[in-house]
Amino acid sequence: xxKRIISAICTIATGALLISGCGQTGANxxxxxxxxxxxxxxxxxxxxxxxxxxxxxxxxxxxxxxxxEEATTAEELYTxxxxxxxxYDLVCTSDYMVKRLIDEGEAQKIDFNSLxxxxxxxSRYWEINKAIDPDNSxxxxxxxxxxxxxxxxxxxxxxxxxxxxxxxxxxxGEIIMQDSMRDTFMVALKYLGYSLNTTDEAQxxxxxxxxxxxxxxxxxxxxxxxxxxxxxGNATMAVVYSGEAYLGHLYNPDLAYVVPKEGSNVxxxxxxxxxxxxxxxxxxxFLDFLCRQDVATxxxxxxxxxxxxxxxxxxxDAELKEDxxxxxxxxxxxxxxxxxxxxxxxxxxxxxxxxxxxAQ
Amino acid sequence: MNxxxxxxxxxPYIIWVIGFTIIPIIFILSKxxxxxxxxxxxxxxxAIFDPIHRKALIMSLSLAFISTVLCILLAxxxxxxxxxxxxxxxSIILFILILPMWMNFILRILAMQMLISNxxxxxxxxxxxxxxxxxxxxxxxxxxxxxxxxxxxxxxLPVLNSVLSIPEDVIEAAxxxxxxxxxxxxxxxxxxxxxxxxxxxxxxxxxxxxxFVIANILGGGKIQLLGNIIEQEFTVSMNWNxxxxxxxxxxxxxxxxxxxxxRNREEASTGIL
Numbered sequence: 001x002x003k004r005i006i007s008a009i010c011t012i013a014t015g016a017l018l019i020s021g022c023g024q025t026g027a028n029x030x031x032x033x034x035x036x037x038x039x040x041x042x043x044x045x046x047x048x049x050x051x052x053x054x055x056x057x058x059x060x061x062x063x064x065x066x067x068x069e070e071a072t073t074a075e076e077l078y079t080x081x082x083x084x085x086x087x088y089d090l091v092c093t094s095d096y097m098v099k100r101l102i103d104e105g106e107a108q109k110i111d112f113n114s115l116x117x118x119x120x121x122x123s124r125y126w127e128i129n130k131a132i133d134p135d136n137s138x139x140x141x142x143x144x145x146x147x148x149x150x151x152x153x154x155x156x157x158x159x160x161x162x163x164x165x166x167x168x169x170x171x172x173g174e175i176i177m178q179d180s181m182r183d184t185f186m187v188a189l190k191y192l193g194y195s196l197n198t199t200d201e202a203q204x205x206x207x208x209x210x211x212x213x214x215x216x217x218x219x220x221x222x223x224x225x226x227x228x229x230x231x232x233g234n235a236t237m238a239v240v241y242s243g244e245a246y247l248g249h250l251y252n253p254d255l256a257y258v259v260p261k262e263g264s265n266v267x268x269x270x271x272x273x274x275x276x277x278x279x280x281x282x283x284x285x286f287l288d289f290l291c292r293q294d295v296a297t298x299x300x301x302x303x304x305x306x307x308x309x310x311x312x313x314x315x316x317d318a319e320l321k322e323d324x325x326x327x328x329x330x331x332x333x334x335x336x337x338x339x340x341x342x343x344x345x346x347x348x349x350x351x352x353x354x355x356x357x358x359a360q
Numbered sequence: 361m362n363x364x365x366x367x368x369x370x371x372p373y374i375i376w377v378i379g380f381t382i383i384p385i386i387f388i389l390s391k392x393x394x395x396x397x398x399x400x401x402x403x404x405x406x407a408i409f410d411p412i413h414r415k416a417l418i419m420s421l422s423l424a425f426i427s428t429v430l431c432i433l434l435a436x437x438x439x440x441x442x443x444x445x446x447x448x449x450x451s452i453i454l455f456i457l458i459l460p461m462w463m464n465f466i467l468r469i470l471a472m473q474m475l476i477s478n479x480x481x482x483x484x485x486x487x488x489x490x491x492x493x494x495x496x497x498x499x500x501x502x503x504x505x506x507x508x509x510x511x512x513x514x515x516x517l518p519v520l521n522s523v524l525s526i527p528e529d530v531i532e533a534a535x536x537x538x539x540x541x542x543x544x545x546x547x548x549x550x551x552x553x554x555x556x557x558x559x560x561x562x563x564x565x566x567x568x569x570x571x572f573v574i575a576n577i578l579g580g581g582k583i584q585l586l587g588n589i590i591e592q593e594f595t596v597s598m599n600w601n602x603x604x605x606x607x608x609x610x611x612x613x614x615x616x617x618x619x620x621x622x623r624n625r626e627e628a629s630t631g632i633l
Contacts (some may be wrong), residue, residue: 073595075595075596075598076595078598079594079595079598179576179581181596215582218582219478219498219580220497220498220580220581220582221580221581221582222580222581225577229477232477232479233478233479234477234478234479234480234497235478347597348597351592351596351597351599354592354596355412355584355589355592356412358581358582358584358588359412359415359416359584359589
């Protein structure tokens, strides 16, 4: 009984620590655990992007303490990383930001073949990741998915298979676009038949013109709330990430998700080991732990984004396996491109046009 | 002896001011007057006159102005009613008005979103009554509503303070000398409470002018305030110099507001609160 009370107090204290923004999940010293080795890893990830129980389990199994830090967007993560206040060992972020960090020499090469559970990660995902890491020597795929349209099947005419519905004016005032520069430009570029990584100024301007024309039809530009607005019936359709679409479908069975036939963005979030990491053995242990089937399953069930872990996919229910928001079909992914970091001038052009669009 | 004691007591304050006011301002100023290579430039400050930024500034100023006026219009009658009411009733009414401030700010804005969204509570009531639903959310009006909802207590408290601290004698004297109720209001109560209104204006206008969270949530990301542009420069565009320059330009407007309306703050801050 006493033990229970103590553990309850520990839980509350840990919770209070998390709430107070320390973001530090201390080692849990429950019985039966491997004694702490004195090693620590500082891990930097998106918020709510890893089952917190798994961090505790890792410490219990390996004796390595994990200091856990979180950010909400890739940009925030990069700003925090670059600010240099904390020395991070492992970072998980989006493809284009991974590329940026690799290009800036912030990542170190890891021999992924030395990880015991690495065969769980399907070859398809390593292929996709080659867009940002040509030799597959830096980035370990963690979760992935597509960007598409989540729509309410009871409010649309016929089946939706094209970005056209966002631009033809038929659903004026019922459309939610992403409040994220590259994602929204991607929609327009793909609809016009261009690459989402184009650096051609004329093509980007053409996409911007299209988006300006579309703005009166757009109900709102949102990020996290985009899905909820469709679920709540405030909008008919929204451009969302596939993982969000799956959760939306759980709340409201009338919702469907489609990757339009013109193609879209396929994204992969990956782990990298930073150049500052001294204890690469510990880092490798952590990455190997994440690839293990039970851990990857726990994380999948915590997040419900598409997992590159084929052992996890095999163990899923048939219903999940057939959901395109969970396991995108090969055909739909073939039409998609990975978004990579664009050069300085193009970024500036994007920033200008995006500001113009939002200020219109 | 006394002097060294007060010096000792001021140490935390000095550390606070240096760490959280002076150093950050120096950082912002130094970013604002340099470009990405560190060379001196005025471009970041002058960027406020760029058409897009100017438009956002005008939008910020006008929404903040409307919110402030609405707050004054809402706060004044309450203050006058409370002046006339019994002391116990007074504290209950005041308590109810302040209560929302105890709840998290984002939570209150999200609640407002639920209330006014297209398929939200208000529109459901309207359609339930057979009326046409209204377009409320993702408009400038929705942002003003959010600002008024959030900042009203900051107007109410100083206004109430100065209205309550007008001595009854003064009003009785005016009545003895033949003033009617309207006359008392326009010649006595309003002029004597301007100090409170002034500090209320500073406390409502300044935060509304620099607002960007309410604009994102209730404006649907379609209405760009200067605060949104500054946020974008810092997080997405990674142009900290331009972001700092625009912040400093905005600070100038804040200073003007404080200079114009903040002078009577000392008078207003005495009293029950």
